[in-house]
Amino acid sequence: NAxxxxxxxxxxLKIGQSMTLQCTQDMNHNYMYWYRQDxxxxxxxxxxxxxxxxTDKGEVPNGYNVxxxxxxxxxxxxxxxxxxxxxxxxxxxxxxxxxxxxxxFFGPGTRLTVL
Amino acid sequence: xxxxxxxxxxxxxxxxxxxxxxxxxxISGNEYVYWYRQIHSQGPQYIIHGLKNNETNEMASLIITxxxxxxxxxxPHATLRDTAVYYCIGPSSGTYKYIFGTGTRLKVLA
Numbered sequence: 001n002a003x004x005x006x007x008x009x010x011x012x013l014k015i016g017q018s019m020t021l022q023c024t025q026d027m028n029h030n031y032m033y034w035y036r037q038d039x040x041x042x043x044x045x046x047x048x049x050x051x052x053x054x055t056d057k058g059e060v061p062n063g064y065n066v067x068x069x070x071x072x073x074x075x076x077x078x079x080x081x082x083x084x085x086x087x088x089x090x091x092x093x094x095x096x097x098x099x100x101x102x103x104x105f106f107g108p109g110t111r112l113t114v115l
Numbered sequence: 116x117x118x119x120x121x122x123x124x125x126x127x128x129x130x131x132x133x134x135x136x137x138x139x140x141x142i143s144g145n146e147y148v149y150w151y152r153q154i155h156s157q158g159p160q161y162i163i164h165g166l167k168n169n170e171t172n173e174m175a176s177l178i179i180t181x182x183x184x185x186x187x188x189x190x191p192h193a194t195l196r197d198t199a200v201y202y203c204i205g206p207s208s209g210t211y212k213y214i215f216g217t218g219t220r221l222k223v224l225a
Binding site: 004033035037040041042043044045048058088090092101102103104105106107108109111 | 147149156157158159160161164202206212213215216217218
């Protein structure tokens with residue numbers, strides 16, 4: 001199993017540009033998450049999904065959009081990039097079900113710089 | 116929401132046990148406490164979790180107080196590769212959403 005994969009690894013955007021961060025998991029997990037991590041800080045939840053077709057906001061959703069059309073994929077969309085969105089973005093997944101303890105598995109991250 | 120409090124940083128000599136404390140006095144009775152670590156800027160790595168009883172796996176041991184208000188992660192024989200930021204995490208009440216604090220920066224010294 002590859003686990004959770006994210007692309008791209010690095011990206012530089014100009015203010016106002018848009019992009020999609022890709023996330024895929026091959027563990028058949030029903031829950032998926034997007035976090036951002038600013039320098040020296042802990043992770044903050046942007047959006048999460050409890051299954052295909054179901055998404056909800058986390059702590060810091062403004063400026064982002066998500067969709068979940070399949071169990072495996074959970075892309076994060078930035079529509080109008082701003083310098084405040086310069087951060088490292090992590091995708092994670094977990095299994096929630098009978099007897100599950102819901103530990104999350106994280107991808108390697110995407111480092112985004114907005115200039 | 117479960118809020119956790121951890122020391123900002125700790126040092127540990129290589130080969131010695133590293134004991135990382137966490138206060139989670141607001142965690143609910145049926146919510147797990149999870150421990151993760153983050154090496155450099157890699158994705159957080161799961162270490163261990165617990166509910167009421169002490170837990171041990173190949174990476175670490177977790178000691179949870181009887182009142183569940185605090186826990187201690189123990190790395191029995193710390194190595195230089197254990198240098199990382201360690202997060203004690205309690206979920207957002209009634210959900211599976213993690214609430215991350217700023218963690219403890221553990222430095223293992225040669």
